[in-house]
Amino acid sequence: MSVSTAFEKARVDGRAALVGYLPAGYPDVQGGIDGLLAMVEAGCDVIEIGLPYSDPVMDGPIIQAAAQQALERGVRTADVLRTVEAVAATGTPTLVMTYWNPVARYGVERFATDLANAGGAGLITPDITPDFAEDWIAAADAHDLDKVFLVSPSSTDARIAMTTAASRGFVYATGIMGVTGTAQATAAGVAPLIARTKATTDLPVGVGVGVSTGDQAAELATYADGVIVGSAFVRRLLDHPDDRAAGLRALTELTADLAAGVRRA
Amino acid sequence: MTTTPSSRFGADERGWFGDFGGRFMPEALVSALDELTVAWQEAMADPTFVADFEKILREYAGIPSPLYHAERLSERVGARILLKREDLNHTGAHKIRNVLGQALLTKRMGKSRVIAETGAGQHGVASATAAAYFGLDCTVYMGSVDTKRQALNVARMHLLGAKVVAVDSGSATLKDAINEALRDWVASVDHTAYLFGTAAGPHPFPSMVREFCRGIGDEARAQCLEQYGVLPDAIAACVGGGSNAIGLFTAFLEDEDVDIYGFEAGGDGFETGRHAATIYAGDRGVLHGARTFVLQDEDGQTIESHSISAGLDYPGVGPQHSFLADIGRATYLPATDAEAMDAMALLARTEGIIPAVESAHALAGALKLAEERPGQTILVNLSGRGDKDMGTALEYFRLGQADAETGDPA
Numbered sequence: 001m002s003v004s005t006a007f008e009k010a011r012v013d014g015r016a017a018l019v020g021y022l023p024a025g026y027p028d029v030q031g032g033i034d035g036l037l038a039m040v041e042a043g044c045d046v047i048e049i050g051l052p053y054s055d056p057v058m059d060g061p062i063i064q065a066a067a068q069q070a071l072e073r074g075v076r077t078a079d080v081l082r083t084v085e086a087v088a089a090t091g092t093p094t095l096v097m098t099y100w101n102p103v104a105r106y107g108v109e110r111f112a113t114d115l116a117n118a119g120g121a122g123l124i125t126p127d128i129t130p131d132f133a134e135d136w137i138a139a140a141d142a143h144d145l146d147k148v149f150l151v152s153p154s155s156t157d158a159r160i161a162m163t164t165a166a167s168r169g170f171v172y173a174t175g176i177m178g179v180t181g182t183a184q185a186t187a188a189g190v191a192p193l194i195a196r197t198k199a200t201t202d203l204p205v206g207v208g209v210g211v212s213t214g215d216q217a218a219e220l221a222t223y224a225d226g227v228i229v230g231s232a233f234v235r236r237l238l239d240h241p242d243d244r245a246a247g248l249r250a251l252t253e254l255t256a257d258l259a260a261g262v263r264r265a
Numbered sequence: 266m267t268t269t270p271s272s273r274f275g276a277d278e279r280g281w282f283g284d285f286g287g288r289f290m291p292e293a294l295v296s297a298l299d300e301l302t303v304a305w306q307e308a309m310a311d312p313t314f315v316a317d318f319e320k321i322l323r324e325y326a327g328i329p330s331p332l333y334h335a336e337r338l339s340e341r342v343g344a345r346i347l348l349k350r351e352d353l354n355h356t357g358a359h360k361i362r363n364v365l366g367q368a369l370l371t372k373r374m375g376k377s378r379v380i381a382e383t384g385a386g387q388h389g390v391a392s393a394t395a396a397a398y399f400g401l402d403c404t405v406y407m408g409s410v411d412t413k414r415q416a417l418n419v420a421r422m423h424l425l426g427a428k429v430v431a432v433d434s435g436s437a438t439l440k441d442a443i444n445e446a447l448r449d450w451v452a453s454v455d456h457t458a459y460l461f462g463t464a465a466g467p468h469p470f471p472s473m474v475r476e477f478c479r480g481i482g483d484e485a486r487a488q489c490l491e492q493y494g495v496l497p498d499a500i501a502a503c504v505g506g507g508s509n510a511i512g513l514f515t516a517f518l519e520d521e522d523v524d525i526y527g528f529e530a531g532g533d534g535f536e537t538g539r540h541a542a543t544i545y546a547g548d549r550g551v552l553h554g555a556r557t558f559v560l561q562d563e564d565g566q567t568i569e570s571h572s573i574s575a576g577l578d579y580p581g582v583g584p585q586h587s588f589l590a591d592i593g594r595a596t597y598l599p600a601t602d603a604e605a606m607d608a609m610a611l612l613a614r615t616e617g618i619i620p621a622v623e624s625a626h627a628l629a630g631a632l633k634l635a636e637e638r639p640g641q642t643i644l645v646n647l648s649g650r651g652d653k654d655m656g657t658a659l660e661y662f663r664l665g666q667a668d669a670e671t672g673d674p675a
Contacts, residue, residue: 053566054567055435055440057447057448060448068434068435071566076564077564101552102566103565104551104556104565105548105561105563105564106565127289127290131279132288152296154293154294154295155292155293156296159295163292174293177293177452177455178451182452
């Protein structure tokens with residue numbers, strides 16, 4: 001299933017899609033895969049796998065901590081692709097969220113090829129914008145991969161139009177001015193950005209950054225086509241460093257709470 | 266100050282220096298960077314802004330700094346060594362030029378708060394100084410490793426009224442301080458300006474910081490012609506991010522007979538892997554918003570750099586330097602910790618000038634150039650003074666013990 005099909009299916013159900021994030025390689029590669037499979041099982045419609053990076057400027061302390069530990073334990077780009085393969089095999093559309101340098105270093109065309117071969121749906125790219133992504137756009141188009149770029153409350157209307165025109169899959173609207181896992185997004189805060197974005201595109205719009213609870217998901221699902229949750233999932237794993245079964249149970253519980261939330265709107 | 270548009274060595278309107286530079290940034294910051302670009306270009310075209318900047322530099326910061334012929338050192342090495350004395354500026358380094366320029370622009374843009382990153386603390390102290398001068402709130406991000414080894418500069422920033430935030434993430438050094446400052450900026454961009462400390466980062470910072478620092482080279486070139494009637498045969502500066510170097514180089518780029526050298530931190534030596542020689546030993550990549558040379562591993566993860574000089578201890582470099590290296594207009598070579606410390610001691614003993622350990626890398630490089638260029642004129646940017654480095658010198662040279670012998674040996 002493609003990302004756009006998953007959003008469409010949710011829309012037909014009269015609800016928002018739930019997008020769940022974990023970084024690859026935390027607590028280790030298999031532990032990360034197990035966590036993501038638990039999230040699929042409990043109701044995530046789309047999975048977003050973080051590629052751990054040494055300098056993640058859009059991430060707050062929670063995701064930084066997990067990514068840093070994954071790197072210290074030796075996670076490699078190849079492990080991220082292995083994680084994609086394991087999750088995509090469930091049929092749930094699977095995106096990679098990555099800062100740009102690891103992709104540039106791997107080789108943009110080679111990365112696109114290997115991601116497509118692993119069954120990956122595309123990339124979410126938090127530190128590049130379409131006007132500086134010519135090589136990624138070309139590679140994604142050649143491999144029919146989704147290009148999820150971000151729009152922000154500070155974006156001008158012209159930049160939103162430029163961004164949505166270059167996007168495929170969905171458009172990622174940041175719920176707050178800030179990094180992941182810090183402040184809470186509110187419907188009142190994010191509604192104007194969603195409206196400005198929808199005015200330029202028929203693509204679904206997902207809201208992420210600042211979303212952590214089922215109640216919030218319910219509130220945001222009134223305006224957005226998808227709700228994206230990252231730090232709250234990662235927090236569940238960080239809270240259970242020595243008890244993997246408890247970590248997986250916590251992921252399942254949070255997924256269920258959020259999945260109920262997107263259905264309450 | 267010259268406000269000429271970028272030459273063939275400068276960036277295009279999107280911040281590209283050939284294949285280097287650009288703006289690889291979160292969308293959340295792009296509008297602010299666009300706004301900054303426009304405000305900066307308008308300011309540089311406004312004679313009032315330019316006059317204000319020059320007046321503050323002159324009356325407050327002690328600029329222009331002198332160009333000094335180091336005669337005893339010159340005799341020792343067999344070439345004419347000229348020192349651009351940026352160590353005499355207020356706060357002790359070239360960095361005051363950049364922060365006063367950016368803070369003046371912040372006032373003009375109507376923002377009330379500034380943030381900055383710092384490694385050794387020099388840019389943090391300069392930012393806190395400029396914030397005090399203009400009455401702006403100031404928060405400085407500094408790696409927790411650096412707050413411990415540079416406690417004196419933390420105290421300076423506090424005395425100047427700045428808030429200093431210790432950064433524990435990543436390697437807890439300069440690159441992580443930049444990450445944390447960027448995270449602050451994503452959340453505060455409506456009322457906050459980021460006083461970026463070097464000629465790196467996303468467009469317009471590499472070009473803007475260069476223009477605020479280019480007085481170094483404009484002054485030195487004019488002083489050299491006026492005082493000695495010739496242009497130098499070679500010029501040298503140290504390169505971490507590269508603000509003092511690009512500030513010196515810019516005036517000489519069109520002078521084809523002037524050879525340009527940047528000296529990077531060779532740390533324990535290139536072969537040890539413990540260095541910060543980004544252009545010499547790094548690969549093309551993207552770091553902190555620009556495509557440039559980066560010290561990175563096979564997967565594109567940034568590798569921690571190593572240098573005795575905190576100010577050069579950065580795994581990236583300004584994109585214009587990458588470009589100048591790529592087209593062959595400037596040559597970038599490493600100078601090791603040991604070479605720099607020897608040069609520091611030599612300058613102290615021959616000239617009575619204790620240079621910053623950063624600037625001592627430029628001097629160490631110039632001493633090597635002097636061997637190949639007997640009788641030639643070599644102009645070195647002495648970008649800062651060594652007061653802040655006495656702890657390093659104390660440890661390195663095992664100083665601070667009273668001399669055992671008494672009396673005058675003569």
